[in-house]
Amino acid sequence: MITTRAAGAADRRDHAPVELLIYSDDATTRADVIASVGRRAAADLPTIVWTETATYAAVVQHAESGRFDALVLDGEAAKAGGLGVCRQLKAEVYRCPPVIVLIARPQDAWLAAWSEADAVITAPLDPLRVQETVAQVLRDLGA
Numbered sequence: 001m002i003t004t005r006a007a008g009a010a011d012r013r014d015h016a017p018v019e020l021l022i023y024s025d026d027a028t029t030r031a032d033v034i035a036s037v038g039r040r041a042a043a044d045l046p047t048i049v050w051t052e053t054a055t056y057a058a059v060v061q062h063a064e065s066g067r068f069d070a071l072v073l074d075g076e077a078a079k080a081g082g083l084g085v086c087r088q089l090k091a092e093v094y095r096c097p098p099v100i101v102l103i104a105r106p107q108d109a110w111l112a113a114w115s116e117a118d119a120v121i122t123a124p125l126d127p128l129r130v131q132e133t134v135a136q137v138l139r140d141l142g143a
Helices: 009-013 027-037 056-065 082-092 106-114 127-141
Strands: 018-023 048-053 070-074 099-103 119-122
Touching: 018 027, 018 056, 018 127, 027 048, 027 127, 048 056, 056 070, 056 082, 070 082, 070 127, 082 099, 082 106, 099 106, 099 127, 106 119, 119 127
Parallel strands: 018 048, 018 070, 070 099, 099 119
Antiparallel strands: none
16 A cells, blocks of 8 residues: 655655556557556656456455455456446445546546545547546545
């Protein structure tokens, strides 16, 4: 989890990396998100260690572990969409980390609000938008 960081951006970069989980049943979606953000969401933020998962059971287990600083969930994942998973995690996981959901259409924004997501990214995935959203969520955490 995120530890107390020094005030200067250079000092923050020298601290432990943040851990992010990406959940999607589509390997291409996972790869696109990771490639968009890269190893660091912004120059003033720590490096990122990504963990990928493609199943509902794994995302719940990882979220309950308390090890992740933020989660990125695909709202279009088969069998268990990220919006429903987000809602469940927010209700059931003590100190649930911030959740970014990926949605297919702007009209699905109301579902993202219902899910209690902390941030939303609408398809098609714009690499700059993905990177900026992840960076803002990490900044809000104090990373």
